[in-house]
Amino acid sequence: MNSLLLHCRPGFEGEVCAEISEHAANLNVAGYAKAKPGSAYAEFICSEADGAERLMSGQRFDRLIFPRQWARGRFIELPESDRISVLLDALADYPVCGSLWLEVFDSNEGKELSNFCKKFEAPLRKALAKAGRLEEDVRKPRLLLTFRSGREVFLGLAESDNSAMWPMGIPRLKFPREAPSRSTLKLEEAWHHFIPRAEWDARLAPAMTAVDLGAAPGGWTWQLVNRHLKVIAVDNGPMAESLMDSGLVEHQRADGFVFRPRRPVDWMVCDIVEKPARTAALIETWLGEGLCREAVVNLKLPMKQRYAEVRRLLERIEDGLRERGVKVAIGCKQLYHDREEVTCHLRRL
Ligand SMILES: C[S@@+](CC[C@H](N)C(=O)[O-])C[C@H]1O[C@@H](n2cnc3c(N)ncnc32)[C@H](O)[C@@H]1O
Numbered sequence: 001m002n003s004l005l006l007h008c009r010p011g012f013e014g015e016v017c018a019e020i021s022e023h024a025a026n027l028n029v030a031g032y033a034k035a036k037p038g039s040a041y042a043e044f045i046c047s048e049a050d051g052a053e054r055l056m057s058g059q060r061f062d063r064l065i066f067p068r069q070w071a072r073g074r075f076i077e078l079p080e081s082d083r084i085s086v087l088l089d090a091l092a093d094y095p096v097c098g099s100l101w102l103e104v105f106d107s108n109e110g111k112e113l114s115n116f117c118k119k120f121e122a123p124l125r126k127a128l129a130k131a132g133r134l135e136e137d138v139r140k141p142r143l144l145l146t147f148r149s150g151r152e153v154f155l156g157l158a159e160s161d162n163s164a165m166w167p168m169g170i171p172r173l174k175f176p177r178e179a180p181s182r183s184t185l186k187l188e189e190a191w192h193h194f195i196p197r198a199e200w201d202a203r204l205a206p207a208m209t210a211v212d213l214g215a216a217p218g219g220w221t222w223q224l225v226n227r228h229l230k231v232i233a234v235d236n237g238p239m240a241e242s243l244m245d246s247g248l249v250e251h252q253r254a255d256g257f258v259f260r261p262r263r264p265v266d267w268m269v270c271d272i273v274e275k276p277a278r279t280a281a282l283i284e285t286w287l288g289e290g291l292c293r294e295a296v297v298n299l300k301l302p303m304k305q306r307y308a309e310v311r312r313l314l315e316r317i318e319d320g321l322r323e324r325g326v327k328v329a330i331g332c333k334q335l336y337h338d339r340e341e342v343t344c345h346l347r348r349l
Pocket of ligand 1: 180181182183184213214215216217218219220221234235236237254255256257271272273
């Protein structure tokens, strides 16, 4: 069980390899990363048998930027028929698991395989329970079976509190019909990722104040209004009428990079597509000058060296805030709804 499998958005395999290699080196876990471009996954092959387990226990999954899901284990081949017996045999040296997810990669092959997985899941679950391999328990590791084809599967393990919240790291969020744009789901996903559900009521509370930079037509503002926050929506473009009717939105036709609120606000969110260095400077100003307490900001990715460049930008923000004597917790993730961008979350401590 010496391989670590990492799912990602197709096209970002190189970023995952760079990121996991850096963490492995920091944790003294020997091995190498490999990936096929466009496959939507990468593998880190560890030199030692306990390497993948050490890597997972030394690294919080939610601190990783590009991986959507991870699991330690190995690929095995499956026959055309009676796959369940072969799986049960192969799982003999695995611990009893507390839950089961069947996964595929976010690729065209993966989409085709997901129907097979849906049909296969119920009989497999039954067989695993009967064989004593599966006992519902959150403290036991989760069994993650990732199908690469009908004939190949990765037998993976991950702790349920240190892996993706949703199968394949893909959130099942329903698009709210009243929201003015699909981007709305990006902010909702960011909240799910960065804010524990139990803290939503305190940190996204009615009558709190927010500034939405680059707000039009209003998908992110809609999320804030939906939680009854008062929003200053900054954009030269028009906001959806329905949002303006809520009475909770003040529309300011201004440049988001110049605009400053009269009084500090609880939240700043920013979805302006801009050069990442300029957005990073904006983040530093808002948090550093105490203009907001929490922020969710989209950071557009550069064309090359995307992981190294994101790390550099985050370090620059961290250094800048430290120099100002401001303590801020910073998170960064390529969310499912992000394309050529990552989402940063910042909170003054
Ligand atoms: C991706 S859209 C935002 C979508 C929005 N978050 C939503 O959910 O509907 C980017 C917006 O940024 C605005 N924008 C671009 N540059 C800007 C700037 N310097 N100041 C303010 N808004 C800007 C554009 O007019 C555009 O409406």
